[in-house]
Amino acid sequence: MDFRTFRRERLSRPIFRWASRLMPPISETEREAIDAGTVWWDGALFSGNPDWDELLSMPPAQLSPEEQAFIDGPVRQLCGMLDDWSLNWRNRDLPQEVWDFLKRERFFGMVIPRQYGGFGFSNYAHSEVVRTVASASVVASVTVMVPNSLGPGELLLHFGTEEQKNYWLPRLAEGSEIPCFGLTSEHAGSDAASMTDTGVVEYGEWEGERVLGIRLNFAKRYITLGPIATVMGLAFRMLDPGNHLGRGEDLGITVALLPMNLPGISHGHRHIPLQSFFQNGPIFGHDVFVPLSFILGGEAQIGKGWKMLMTALAAGRSISLPSQSAASCAMAARASGAYAAVRKQFGLPIGRFEGIQEALAELAANAYLVDAARRMTLAALDRGHRPSVLSAIMKYHATERMRQSLNLAMDIHGGKGIIEGPKNYLAAGYRAVPIGITVEGANILTRSLMIFGQGAIRSHPYMLEELLALSDPDSDKGFERFETAFWSHVGHSLKNAGRAFLRGWSFGLLAPAPRRGANARHWRMLSRYASAFALLADMALLTLGGNLKRREMLSARLGDILSELYLLSAALKRYEDEGRPSEDAPLVDYVMRRGEGRLASAFAGVLKNLPARWAAWVVRLVAFPLGVPHPAPSDRLTQQVAEILLQPGAQRDRLTPNLYLGEWRDGHPVRDLEEAFRLVSEAHGVLKRIRGAGAESPQEAVQRGLITPAQQELLEKAEAAVARVVAVDAFDPDELVPKGGRVTHHVPRHAKACTIPQDIPPATDEAAE
CATH class of the missing domain: 2.40.110.10 (Butyryl-CoA Dehydrogenase, subunit A, domain 2)
Incomplete structure (x- = not known):
């Protein structure tokens, strides 16, 4: 008996029978979900040996002149038409003139090709439009993004008959038909x-x-x-x-x-x-x-609906909610930094307190990371990829970081953030967070079942082929497919174990980094973690088999590792794509150290809870001989990153680009905040001179010749601007009377009876601290 026959009869067939019993058959719904979309960088990460030079060679997403003109024109004009307070608290809908504008300017036809009356914009342009509109109004952004993502238009483009396309797409593009x-x-x-x-x-x-x-x-x-x-x-x-x-x-x-x-x-x-x-x-x-x-799609598409939906969702989840989340993260960071610079407690701007600085650094990191991952994913989409696993990563992690950012922003703003009214620029986004968490696949489900569960099958080099072969256990063809895939898998695992050993025992020094990339240490650590992830994933699949589907906490942590590898890859690529600006180096270092800390926690969680203890010890011995490292940013690095948001300048603008800052409407709360931030920054040197000379007031400083009258005027303007920003809205109780009558509750005898609002009140100009 030669070696090939021995391997086939004495090894392959028993393993095939054992695996057939261990692995459950793939359901039709699961097969359709697996077949949807494509594999891209998720496959490279699952291989354990991603080619960083290949990643960096992919051009970044860019806008065409026409797309940029649309954003600079109709999109900015739309933002200027939006009054989010009136929309949500008074009208309960977009004003009719906004609906007319959306239809007239073909906002619902951004992804529809020109031949059908749309714009044929890129995925990146679609995302940039949603992101900018989301910075002005959640309601308007949802209204714009839904017809352009998962819906009849998207499905028609990919699956519709020519007759259906010719009839429906022009009507959808011009807004004469509204889809759902x-x-x-x-x-x-x-x-x-x-x-x-x-x-x-x-x-x-x-x-x-x-x-x-x-x-x-x-x-x-x-x-x-x-x-x-x-x-x-x-x-x-x-x-x-x-x-x-x-x-x-x-x-x-x-x-x-x-x-x-x-x-x-x-x-x-x-x-x-x-x-x-x-x-x-x-x-x-x-x-x-x-x-x-x-x-x-006609009768040919009968029964293919789930695959159609998953294919469309692979792109839609990469665009809509990540765009909205990126806007929220950027706006929370920008507004919180400005507010922390102008708001004083105990005689100091609150941005000087280390607790606030720690929150600001996290806000800056979230804004950078989410937008980096959004841009990289969109660049892949515009090159024809439709990565379903990465879309799940984007949906989950973008919305989770949006939630974290808005919670931090609320902490920084304190009472300013919780009082409703036209002056509150955080509340609408804060209320909308659970919506993003829930729609397009609830986050708990996405994390615990989809990211690693689908990724292990779809993105692993050999797992899908093995499972498809096991779904046909009674045929010679199924066995032959399995044998070929299985031994290829064994060879891949042995190579990857060797890589994990070299990279682990050298503490990343022997791990590869791209030839032309900066941050070599961080690239090497990602290479080390990628090989460790591939080894750990194979061990989990080997020892748990189909039971891994039911071990959701383990699956979630493995998904966290895959997700963090993808997000951190995007952060390093963004730094390269933007020309390695030296002033951004501390921010990138902070992002990577925080991310490596999250990777370490996820690795430790899997290794601690993997039921097959021998497998956990093998991975520890091979990949983490001295334990899993838990890096964290230093306090000094944290303060450096916080300063980005506390100072006006090009770096702050680059971190939070293309937001609507109220520039088209007088009295917009974000416009007032930006103006106060600018004035306070300009007045900082004047105030420092007054304090240094021991003057009691600006008037005294003018009299002593320490400052000029123009500088005194600057201080007065800054003080008035700050007063507008820290003010909150207050309403006359009589204005809170519901349409159906006056509803009162018990109040002290000396107080005027208040009303419980059953309807939304109009705003007043009165404000109270």
Whole structure:
């Protein structure tokens, strides 16, 4: 018996039988989700040996002159039309003139090609538009992003018939049709396999003729733009009990395009997502009959709805919420730095307190990191990649860092942040955080099941091929596929174990860094962690098999490692793409040290809880001989990074670019904050001179010739500007009377009875500290 026969009969077949029992079969829904999208940098990270030079050679995303003109023109004009306080507290909707402007300027047709009447913008331009609009209004950004991401337009572009494209896309681009997408069933949530909405194939009457079609019954909720939509993409389970199509009874999840004026379709009352009054609500359908031609993509796409949705979502989740999150992180950082510079406590700007500086450094790091990952992902999308695993990473980590940033901003602002009114520039974004956390896949589910669970199958060099072979355990072909993939996997694992050993025992000194990149230490540490991750992932999959799907905490930590490797890769690439500005070096160092600390915590969590203790000790011995290092930024580095936000200048602007700062509207709270920040910064030297000379007041300083009258005027302007910023809104109790009558509660005898607001009040100009 030669070696090949020995390996085949004595090793491969027993392993194949053992693995067939260990690994559960892949369900049809899982297979469609796995097949959706493409593999990009996630595959390089899973290999354990990413090619950093290849990453750096990818050009950064850029705007065309036309795209830049659209942002500088219509987008800025739109931002100037938005009054977020009135929108959410008084009108509960965008004003009609804003709706008209959105349609006239074709905001809903950004991704639709020119041949169909749209702009054909890049993914990067789409993201930049959403990001800028989000800095002015969450409601407006949601309204703009939904028609351009997961919805009929996106699905039509990739899967629609030419007839469907020619009819619908021009109407969507010009805004004469408003789209929505009906996915979430009342009782299914994120479990598409439990979708209760059905479409039964049967004969019915359509335009006076008897035709074969679908009778639909559905109840959808959380549908953005649903209350005003004129066309809906509907996901439903298609059934053919009469076998009219000859494919059996259960045809799978399918998508149809439905005009909303069809008999049997009704809009429910509006949802209110945490006081963010974008259009959202349930949609119902009872005995809605349509011909088979209403299926998106025609009969060829019957049963392929879940794959269609996952493919579209692979791009949509990389754009919409990360763009909104990047805007929130940048705005929280910029506003908090300015406020900390102008707001005083105990005679000092609060930005001089180390506790505030620690929060400011984290805000700066989040703004840098989220936007770096957003830009790198968009560059990949514009080059044709549709990375489904990376889109899950972006959705989860962008929204989580948005949550962290807004919480820190609220801590810094204190009472200023919690009093509602037109002067509050944080509250609307803060209220919207749970919306981003929840939609497009709830974050807990995304972290614990999707990032590593899907990534291990989709992005691993050999895992998918092995699983597909194991799904056919009774055929010779399945065995042959498995044997080839398995031994390739073994060779890959041995090579990676060797890499992890060299990089671990040399403490990263023998790990590769890109030839032309700065920050060689950080690149080498990422190489070390990548090989350790690949080794640990193989050990977890080997020892747990299909049970890893149920060990969600382990899966989540492994996903955290993959995610952090991706995010930190993006941060280093951004530094290179921007020309390695020396003043940004401390910020990049801070981002990397914080990220390496998070990597260490995730590695330690997996190694501590991996059930097969021998596997954990193997990984420790090979990759972390002296334990997992836990780097952290020094206090001095933290203070250096905080200073970026406390001083006006090009570095602060580069960190928080392309935000709407209220420049088109007098009295905008962010405009007032920026003005106060500028004046206080200009007046700093004057105040320092007065204090140094022991003068009691600016008036005395003028009399003594220490400062000029013009400098005294600057101090007065700065003081008045700061007063406008620290002021908060207050309302006359009589203005809080509800439309339905006066509702009072018990108050002391000497006080005027107050009202409990049942309706949203108009704002007054009065303000109180």
